Amino acid sequence: MGNYGFIVHYFLSNVLKDEIIDPPKITSKTLELGSKYSPDFVCTPFKYTLGTLIESLECGSDILIQMGGGCRYGYYHELQSQILKDLGYKFKLINLINGGNHIKLKKLIKDYNLHIRYYRLPKYYLIAKTMVKYLDSIESYVRKNRCYEKEKGSFNNLEEKMINEFKSCHSYFKLRKIYQKYLKKFKSLQLIKPKQEIKVGIIGELYTIMEPYANYNLEQKLNDKGISLIRFTNVSYLLYEKKRKVKKFLKNLKLKYRMGADALDNIYHTKYLCENDYDGIIHIKSSFCTPEILIMPIIEDIASKYEVPILFFSMDMNTSETGFETRLEAFCDMLEMRKK
Amino acid sequence: MNKVIVGIPRGIFYYYDGVFWNSFFYSLNVRTIISPKTNKEIINLGLLSSPDEMCLSMKIYLGHIKYLEDKVDYILIPRIDRFDDYNQTCTNFLAIYQYVLHFSSIKILNYNIDNHHTLKDGAFKIGKELGFSRCEIIEAYKYALKRHQEYLRKKIFEQEQIISNNHKKVLIVSHAYNIHDEYLGGNILKILKDNQIDVLYSNYFDEQKANVKALELSPNLYWKYSRDAIGSISFVPNIDGIIFFSTFPCGLDSLVNELVIRKIHKPYLNIIIDDSTSITGLETRIESFVDLLEN
Missing domain, CATH: 3.40.50 (Rossmann fold)
Structure with missing residues (x-):
């Protein structure tokens, strides 16, 4: 999912003595494999993850770890492990969100004789956690300013360099130094700002929004058209900030109850974007995502009250990239015309 | 007042x-x-x-x-x-x-x-x-x-009587709001009745017992109503056939029914209905299923 893979690899490779296999990058083959074996009207992340699981099993892994909860995500692993068993693979799949984690992990370690360097755990846990935080803050800066870059590709190259340096870093303070160094570098990159800046907010379902393959590289495409982006959903938001903010959302929206998964957050963010003079909103989700379907009319209603244009995408394996691009281009042209 | x-x-x-x-x-x-x-x-x-x-x-x-x-x-x-x-x-x-x-x-x-x-x-x-x-x-x-409890007890009692007789029986695994809605489930029930087949509903079983039994099929299932539904399968071991009935695109059934279908080894029929499903097509599918049961 996005760039987070290297952090998980970094954490596990430093804590475990065993070999760790990175899943291959998601391609159209992954999706094809996944949808071949999954039920008809399940949401698309199921197909992506199943495809990835099959590919990593073929690379020779024994233990697969999955995290997720909230809506259907928490139940993925049970059906997926049944499907994979029926295909004849031998493995162990665990889900780490639905409670009982300590017991599950202890049993796993015993069963598979894993070699864990316990003394390293706290240190690397801290480093990995801060790494996620730093990566997210850098990425949101990139998203906001990449569209104005003078030299094409300078932001992407710098980010790649930063990730490479993150990988070889083994101390908390050194990590902080690297982060500060790169933040300065990012800020000193030359920008050409046009007279009228177009700002667009991206909201939606968490997997589709964070995995570049699943949304056809939406962010890069919009940045190339000179549109500055803001996105609220990222891993550090989901893991650490979300819980704290629910009460604030409810109070602000004058609602009584939460609405499941990211639904409430998306309504709040729509309102936030409308009130802070953003020029447009893009809502992106995988098809059949139940919580998002129900709130789409509400989001549309709020946006039309503030007269902010909004574009809905529902991504499936059959969504054609050309059709996607056409709609996106039309939306961007419309935003530009509105500005004039 | x-x-x-x-x-x-x-x-x-x-x-x-x-x-x-x-x-x-x-x-x-x-x-x-x-x-x-x-x-x-x-x-x-x-x-x-x-x-x-x-x-x-x-x-x-x-x-x-x-x-x-x-x-x-x-x-x-x-x-x-x-x-x-x-x-x-x-x-x-x-x-x-x-x-x-x-x-x-x-x-x-x-x-x-x-x-x-x-x-x-x-x-x-x-x-x-x-x-x-x-x-x-x-x-x-x-x-x-x-x-409320009297009503449920009556329904469960009726169902127990059906279980104890010797007719051909079919268990319908579905959410209560699908099968008991006459517009959605009425046709299926009517076709089954015409073929002299007794129907058991997955929601008229003892809830607590069904919940325990559901764990055998799916230990991590955390949706209550789905668990009640699939728990009913283990209640009637000598059932002739199972019909899974859901509406399009139900989020829970897409995963749970698929899992259960992979685990049970009994004749089953998976019916997914939407607002343009034709009754004739449905009739053909159910009748061929009934033929299968009778042979």
Whole structure:
């Protein structure tokens, strides 16, 4: 999912003595494999993850770890492990969100004789956690300013360099130094700002929004058209900030109850974007995502009250990239015309 | 005492605690209107007032609400989040109240079931909103609960009698709001009856026992109503065939039914219905399934 893979690899490779296999990058083959074996009207992340699981099993892994909860995500692993068993693979799949984690992990370690360097755990846990935080803050800066870059590709190259340096870093303070160094570098990159800046907010379902393959590289495409982006959903938001903010959302929206998964957050963010003079909103989700379907009319209603244009995408394996691009281009042209 | 009219939409939640609320309001002497059985008009109302991709059952529920809107003073719309962390429900169940609240101006009688609130709290909340005293509410609650349990016991008893006879039997695994809705499930039941086959419903089994039995099939399942449904499968070991019945695109059934189908080794039929499913096609599928059972 996005760039987070290297952090998980970094954490596990430093804590475990065993070999760790990175899943291959998601391609159209992954999706094809996944949808071949999954039920008809399940949401698309199921197909992506199943495809990835099959590919990593073929690379020779024994233990697969999955995290997720909230809506259907928490139940993925049970059906997926049944499907994979029926295909004849031998493995162990665990889900780490639905409670009982300590017991599950202890049993796993015993069963598979894993070699864990316990003394390293706290240190690397801290480093990995801060790494996620730093990566997210850098990425949101990139998203906001990449569209104005003078030299094409300078932001992407710098980010790649930063990730490479993150990988070889083994101390908390050194990590902080690297982060500060790169933040300065990012800020000193030359920008050409046009007279009228177009700002667009991206909201939606968490997997589709964070995995570049699943949304056809939406962010890069919009940045190339000179549109500055803001996105609220990222891993550090989901893991650490979300819980704290629910009460604030409810109070602000004058609602009584939460609405499941990211639904409430998306309504709040729509309102936030409308009130802070953003020029447009893009809502992106995988098809059949139940919580998002129900709130789409509400989001549309709020946006039309503030007269902010909004574009809905529902991504499936059959969504054609050309059709996607056409709609996106039309939306961007419309935003530009509105500005004039 | 001013006479208020409370509307109860005949969809989703009605099939779980409709009897309870009906007798609760009866005991309090409040006039209620239950929307008629689902028909073409209600479905069309529902299709107009809901997003395209929503599941058919929810569209029908919204249609019932729309139908009642100008006929009553209050509409009863619950919000069922979870009974505890291992007994959750579909995300639509917990968001639909907020959805109606956003788009409709009618007064809503709402109760909430989650980790800290039960049906009893809901009854007190609604009784208070309608202006009844504590004593009256307690009496009505007790009466309603008794009626609800009596109803369930009767249904379970009827089902046990069917199990003990020697006819050909089919178990229908489905959410209560799908199979008992005459527009959705009526055709299937009729075709089965024409072929002299007895029908067992997955929601008329002892809940607690079904919950335990469901763990054999799926140890990590955390949706209560799905667990009740698949728990029924282990109750009747010598069943002739199983029909899985769901609406398009139900989020829970897409995963749970697929898992169960992979685990059981019995004749089954998986029916997924949407608003344009043809009855003739359905008839052919069920009849060929029945033929299979008889051979």
